[in-house]
Amino acid sequence: NGLVAKNTHCFWVIKLYYNAEGSSDFIGLSDGNRDDGADFYHGLVTEFGNFVQSIDYLNFTSSIGNMTVKVVNSPNTINGGRFSDLLSTLNFGNRKWELFQCIQGVTPYDTADNLIAEGIIAGDFTYNRNEVVLQLLDKSGTIHKELPTNVVTSTDAPEENIGKPIPMQYGDFHDNPNIGTIPSNFDKMFPFGRFPAIIINSWDDSLNKVVAQCDSQAIKTRDADLVFQYQKNVYANLGDVSVNEASGISTLRFSGASNIYYPELKNTSGLADRTFTTGQTLSASAGSTGTIQFDIPKQPKLGVITDINLLCSFQGFVGSGQDAFTFRDANNTGNSVNVTFSDSNLEQSIDIPLTGGNLIFSTTEQENWSFESTYEFFLDAGASVNVSAIFKEVALEISYTAEQDYTATVEDVQEVKNVTESFLLHDRRVMIPRQVIKQTKEITSPSTAQYIYFGGKGREFNTWAVSSGGSSRNNGYGFTDCIENPIYIVEDIIRSELGLVPDVTTFDVAGNSSNGKIGNVFDDAVTDIKFAFSQNRFIDSKTLIENIGSLCGTFFFLSQGTTFKAVVLEKDADYDNTDAVANIDYTHITLDSIGLTPINAVRNSISVDYDYDYVKKQTKQSVSVTDSTSQGTTVDGVNQTLKLELEADKIIDTTTATALANYYKDISKDRKLVIMFDVPTPKHNALEVGDIINFTNWDSDIKLFGSSMTENFIFIVTQATKRPDGCEFVVTEVGRP
Structure with a gap:
């Protein structure tokens, strides 16, 4: 006061x-x-x-x-x-x-x-x-420092892995939640993501296993059924896998003696569309037969085949007394195996013989992996009964011995190419200290490392989720819950990697599970906002934290130059005058200027690329939204299509990616008011960037591009310049009447 x-x-x-x-x-x-x-x-x-x-x-x-x-x-x-x-x-x-x-x-x-x-x-x-x-x-x-902070040091590791980062895993990338309930005979097929685990022991003599490390911290879930080798452009399940956690370190142990591969089946009409929410019906009327078919395209030769099984998931069967229900080569129908027609056998794993007579896959086809052909299910109703079988999903499971080569090329091991920063002051370039500075040639040279890939759940909340600094927290998350909320992913990075404690009040306002403000970014319940990613390349912590912030509409910055604070930039409609932490009295300031954000800052065509593949180093899916009014020729348009393509490599689900695209469209489709003003006393020196303000006692003769200023125009402080006897601010519009 x-x-x-x-x-x-x-x-x-x-x-x-x-x-x-x-x-x-x-x-x-x-x-x-x-x-x-x-x-x-x-x-x-x-x-x-x-x-x-x-x-x-x-x-x-x-x-x-x-x-x-x-x-x-x-x-x-x-x-x-x-x-x-x-x-x-x-x-x-x-x-x-x-x-x-x-x-x-x-x-x-x-x-x-x-x-x-x-x-x-x-x-x-x-x-x-x-x-x-x-x-x-x-x-x-x-x-700030280079992350991940933990690297492979064991001399038992492959030589090229020594000094490489141990990945940081976040979110749920276990079973795909969008395909219905996954039956047990399909439980190796459908991870939500495949994240890298780095090999730290080429061969453990005491275990007779190769050992790969998932993270330097405890993670929520490792599943022995969802561990993969990337080989000849396909992911194959590793057999004989065990999971282990000791002293908070999660590892995967495997022999590499046997792999399992599920080839993609084509032209299936829902028979094998990799979801259990749809399917296909095979029916035959009395006295007739029916077939449904699929194709196997050309496959890579992965190794020596040891077993082939046909996996079937049925919704149900109608009728009984059929004469035949078989799976066969459509071009050589005498080569077949029987399928059980019974509601007590809805989930089936049918062995396909590899030796003997009448083989569906001949010895030569097995040796050369030359399966490309058409295959079918055949149903003969018999003389008097109408019958049908309702398929939910079908897959072919091929077991084989493989080469134990887990090498992957890792381009741009250093994710940020320039980790030195500077600013220009009085025509002199002042360097910002960094704990690690890399030479350009070290940053840009491709490298190799040996990885396997797994489906699971990443890091867990620790005790800080429920208590910080001796005070209890009520953010809706518990000790050992999987960290999926991006606000708390950043908090975990700050705590576990940087060794600091953030401003937990602002983090809980932004991210608590009941009414955290990021819910307004995604127009969704906070518990449904789920990020998942692996940080397996070196990156400056400031860059990583700000990248996560850009994908959840949140500023993470150092308050008072020392403590991390979180501020969510909500949509226009989410603000009202009660959000202002300060009411700026016009009679106590000097107005410097009123302007608009530049036209080039307008973006009215938004594409979000998501679902990152860590082997191919690219996103696999994309969503796009546009705003025709902003693109148009009316007073609210800029008469141009201005595009923004956002790589959301921390998001793997379509709902979150689509909501993010709509958010960027809403906050960037229009030009925003920008006001610069000076306060000739230090009355508002406590304000800092990210604070929300409005104005009172505004001069009614000064319009905002034709509109009258009211307390319902809401602004965020985007620049603060403080001096002993006053301050100057630049504020940008975030909400209007």
Whole structure:
């Protein structure tokens, strides 16, 4: 409240830490000598500059918070010498700084309530005989790191795997939920996704198995039936697999002696469409016969075939007393096997003989995998009864011995090619520190690694789901639940990979299961918003977190330069004036400008590519939406089709991908108001990017491109520039009457 009055004397003090950053290892500075009874602040600051931070409205990225401080460097100004003389014994580079907004007469100065920002001191000092220039950054450079942080180190691993990242797995990629109930005889066929597990032991002598690691953390589900080798452009199930978890590490163990392959069947008319929600009926009237057919296309030769089974799932049978019910070669009908016609045998695995006479698949066809032909089910009703069999699904199961080659080419092992960042300040390029900097040739060279692939469920919530910092949480998720909600995927990354604790209040507002604001992004129940992905390539953590944010309409940024905060950008209709955390009184500000976001920011044709294949390194499905009004020639149109293609490699289901496409259409089809204004007092210095505001007491003579300003125009702060005696903001429209 002390900041509200225009005549309040406000000032900044700053602590610059050095060496070990102990509680007393700092130099206090201000624009005048100040003593709060505990600490002394030298009055050497000639210019504090501005602390600036911004967010990109549609890219869901945030800038590096930064400011410049100029300090007197005259003789005998501190400790009997120049400030620059301190650099011989005090190392400020890459140490922290803390900035406080203070009010005359209110002490102490360095309270949590007074903290404006903190970060690290760039080592890029410059000085002359009169002044020292310090570059201060937020903590991005020391917080963010290369992920995954865990790599293969065992000398038992294949040589090319050593130093490669151990994947991070998130979400549910176990059984496909969109095809109906999967019968037990089909339980190897239908994973929702196939995520990579890296081989860490080429052959464990004590187990007589190859060992692959799924993640460096505990994961919810590993299924021995859903483990795959990628071979000759197809996925084949690995046989003789066991799952193991020890000390929180999930591994898959397999011998590689036997594989199972399910070829895709063609021209099936629903007979083998890889779903149990549809099917096909084979019927025969009394005295007649019926057939339904499918084709097997050309297959790769994967190994030596040891067994073939025909899998059938029936919905039911009508009638009885049929003369024959068989599966056969349509071009050589004498080669057949019997199928059971009985409601007590709805799920069948029928052995196809590989030796003897009248073979459906001849010895030569087995050796060469030359099955391309037409096959059929044959039903003979007999003389007096009408009969029918209702198929839900059919598959061919081929068991074989295979080469044990698990090598995959991994292009762009480093997902982000430039992991150094910089910003331009006073015509000088200032580098942002990074824990890992890679040379270009290391980033772009293709590499190889040995993987297998599995269907399962990824990382679990930990105790932080229900309690954080000694306080209970009520976000609807429990300890050991699978993490599918993108808000909490980011929280897990922050906690488990970066070793930090985010602002849990904003994370729960964004993502709680009952009314989290991401529900408004997808127009869906929060519990139905499910992300699933594997991070098996190196990536900068800031890039990964912001990429997830772009796929769930959420800004993740460092509040006060140090603590992660989550802010959801909702759709226009989801905002009202109660969402504003500050009402900006027009009579207390200076209006700088009113504008619109550029036409090039408008996007009215949205494509979302999703369902990522980790072997082929491409998405497999796509959805598109358009807005004809935005594309049109009316006052609400831009007279052009402007496209956005979004790679949603963290999403594998169509419902979520379609909802994301509609969200981007809704937030980007129109130009948005952009207002810049200055506050000549520090009244609103507590505001930061991501905060929601509106305006009161607006000058009625100033229209917003013809519309009158009301409190129902809602804005988000997209840039905040703070100084000791005031602040300047850029705000972008997010909701209007």
